[in-house]
Amino acid sequence: MDRRDFLKCTLTLAALAPLARLTAQTGAAAAGADAGTESGKLTRRRFRDTDLTLPLLGFGMMRLPQKNGAIDSAAGQKLVDYAMKAGLNYFDTAWPYHGGRSELFVGEALSRYPRESYLLADKLPVRSIKSLQDAERIFQEQLRKCRTGYFDFYLLHALNRGNWETVKRCGLYDFVRRMQKEGKIRYVGFSFHDSPDVLKTIAEAHPWDFVQLQINYLDWHNYRSREQYEIVTKLGIPVIVMEPLRGGTLATLTSEATKILKTSAPDASPADWAFRYVASLPNVICVLSGMNRMDHLKENLRVYSPLHPLSDSERLTLASALAAYQKVDSVPCTACNYCVPCPVEVAIPRVFGAYNQYKIDGNFAAFKKAIDALPNEGGPASCVSCGVCLKKCPQKIDIPTQMKRIAAELKKK
Ligand code: SF4
Ligand code: SF4
Structure with missing residues (x-):
């Protein structure tokens, strides 16, 4: 994205702010106003027209601390305890994370807290499902692994054109709505990786409670995140953001790009800018970060306690830094690990x-x-x-x- 494109997207953001306010008023609401903007307090956003609020920072459980090739439970538990104490009570796991061990860790770590004190998100691994029976079996197994009787947020995982066919063929939307009626799911959504036209088809097919999208300032145009954000915002579907740092890429920029940001705000890290960028979008309700170090958790909490949305001049600064960064010829990998294992063990x-x-x-x-x-x-x-x-x-x-x-x-x- 060049500077002109970035400015265009800045204008789009400004244009979307009134739209979000309008949809909230008309009941097609997505994210509500910030609740809790006191200094030192993690900003929370209201979920649709409910009394529920979500912390702006959510804990992604796909990159937990590791020791000897396994999850380091003690280190992970410390992070969870610190997060809970700071008011970060949204935890996002999935069937394939850490080879199936993320859900077990989540169950172990959160079982020490009253169930109503935290919000748990899990996902149905659509790619691994061949029949409705598979979905029923996996869902029960997930409840058992997470030591819970229900999920607050439940997603059809990684929908794309192919997985959407599986959803339709196996009746997975009706299945998750049935689980909701039985009290085993509070809110139903999906995470997404494909083009905006596919998103539009899926988003319009059912009245989804929320959606999880890959949004960050590098992908705003590269990955067509802007179009995706606009589609769901117009439909009044609130957004949970994944990959705000694009798998860590935006935490370490080139020296030229870093210098531009540091000149503007000497104490802010490149990650601070990236986190503030996505949270400044009015229809974003929660931003997930896969944190495996205490200093990262503390740093991210600080950025959102409370959130200071980017000003117009800060957006211009970020546009300049992005233009400098994009001179680098990197691979757009988010380190999600979905591609491994490779048959010949290429890492x-x-x-x-x-x-x-x-x-x-x-x-x-x-x-x-x-x-x-x-x-x-x-x-x-x-x-x-x-x-x-x-x-x-x-x-x-x-x-x-x-x-x-x-x-x-x-x-x-
Ligand atoms: S290359 Fe592998 S780790 Fe990187 S984004 Fe693709 S699937 Fe994820
Ligand atoms: S051998 Fe190469 S192409 Fe095949 S899975 Fe491994 S990395 Fe991918």
């Missing part, structure tokens, strides 16, 4: 992570060292272009082509 997200870091800091020796240290010769040269990973990547990255390109770059030097 796909780690290769892209090391490559992107190299593109930012220019440290080839560190890049090469990181690739050489990958277990089981998991570097880009091991890729046999089998294509197994291609269907799994929600960002639609041409992984084998990128692997070839990175392997060639490693060889050149």
Whole structure:
């Protein structure tokens, strides 16, 4: 996105603010006004026209702290305890996170709190479902793993054109609404990875309670997040944001981009800017962050305690930083891990992570060292272009082509 495009999107945001207010008044409401804007207090947003409020920062359970290849429960529990104490009581897990162990951890960590004190979101893994019986079995298993009798928010996971066909064929929308009637789900939504036209079809098909979208300032145009946001906002569906930092990418910018931001606000990190950007959208009700370090959790809480929406001049500053950052030729990987395991054990997200870091800091020796240290010769040269990973990547990255390109770059030097 160039500076002109970014300015255009700034104007779009301004145009959407009155729209959100209007829809709230007419009852097609999405996110309500901020509740709690006192200094030091985490901002909360009202959910539709209910009495329920969500913390602006939600805890994504897909990147928990790890030790010896497993979730480090003690470290994770400390994060959960700190979050709960700070008023961050929205936790988002899913069937495939951490190979199925995220839900178990969530059950263990939250069972020490009264059930009504936290909000739990889980997702039906549509991609793994072949029949309604599969959905029923998995749903019961999720309740058991999470040690709960109900989910506050329940999503059909990672909908796209293909998964939407599965939803229709297996009757999964009716299934989740039935679970809602039985008191096992409070609110029904879906998470999404595809083009705006597919989103429009799905969003208009049913009266969804909420939706989870990938939004950040890099994807606003690149991933067509702006169009997606506009579609659901017009329908009055509130948005939960995933990937506000694009898998951590926006936490570390190039030196030129960082300098622009630091000149404007010396104490703010690039992550602060990214978090404020998405939360400044009026129809956003909660922003998920996968936090595995205490300093990140504290930092993110600080940004939203309370939220100070971006001013017009700050948006211009961010536009300049983005233009500087986009000179870098990186791979748009969010490190979601959906593409692994690879049959020949290429460590796909780690290769892209090391490559992107190299593109930012220019440290080839560190890049090469990181690739050489990958277990089981998991570097880009091991890729046999089998294509197994291609269907799994929600960002639609041409992984084998990128692997070839990175392997060639490693060889050149
Ligand atoms: S295309 Fe390459 S990276 Fe992808 S699954 Fe096949 S071998 Fe692994
Ligand atoms: S390559 Fe795609 S699927 Fe794999 S971790 Fe990156 S974004 Fe996720």
